[in-house]
């Protein structure tokens with residue numbers, strides 16, 4: 353075999369330094385972001401893409417080591433999910449191939465949707481950080497405003513180690529953590545003066561659930577927004593199962609609201 357077809361020799365220390373230096377440079381920028389999105393599921397990836405396309409420095413913190421949240425599981429592990437109009441527009445923008453299953457109702461491969469939403473977000477300039485859990489918020493009491501997130505390596509939490517987390521400033525924080533609404537839950541317990549009570553999601557009703565999510569998506573308090581299933585957990589909307597259009601439209605709606613706000617405030 354010719355030498356030029358083999359991988360170039362690399363010293364192990366060069367690998368270590370390259371990773372640590374580049375990651376640290378990224379984190380120095382991430383520490384002062386415009387927008388922090390929590391969760392790389394369908395609502396989070398969609399929101400992050402539109403916000404980055406509008407020119408804002410956007411980071412997504414994802415607790416796991418992969419994209420997609422609930423997309424990859426399809427419907428009870430069947431490798432497909434469904435979207436209905438007008439959410440198909442969002443999937444077409446990122447190049448997904450859709451099959452019409454009924455009038456205005458489409459089916460798409462879960463793996464394709466996940467990969468294309470993620471690629472489009474990355475192409476727009478979103479920085480996605482895996483293996484990091486948002487465990488708390490930063491806030492300013494008067495006037496009340498959420499000013500960032502408190503983050504920890506997921507591995508540290510899994511190991512039950514007592515390690516202090518670090519903070520990331522953001523002009524807007526979006527809870528896209530899905531059914532558990534983790535960021536909103538923390539906010540409701542730990543931010544004085546914020547009267548936020550999580551009602552909890554209701555049993556399944558696909559169409560009402562999808563509409564509910566999109567209608568109620570938006571600002572929760574200054575600096576804090578929510579999209580996706582977290583909206584149902586907060587306000588008591590029905591779950592909708594493996595139909596995902598509401599998640600995409602909710603991500604787009606919150607992005608528009610955040611962009612409007614960031615463009616009108618310093």
Ligand code: 48F
Nearest residue numbers: 391392393394395414415421422485486529530534580581
């Ligand atoms: O659950 P998830 O996909 O949320 P979503 O965008 O979409 C919901 C649908 O998948 C589906 C449905 C509707 O069709 O019923 O369930 O609302 O993605 C949430 C992501 O957030 C991550 C979690 O690992 C998942 O990938 N996550 C949750 N809590 C945290 C977090 C946290 N505290 N810090 C970082 N990531």
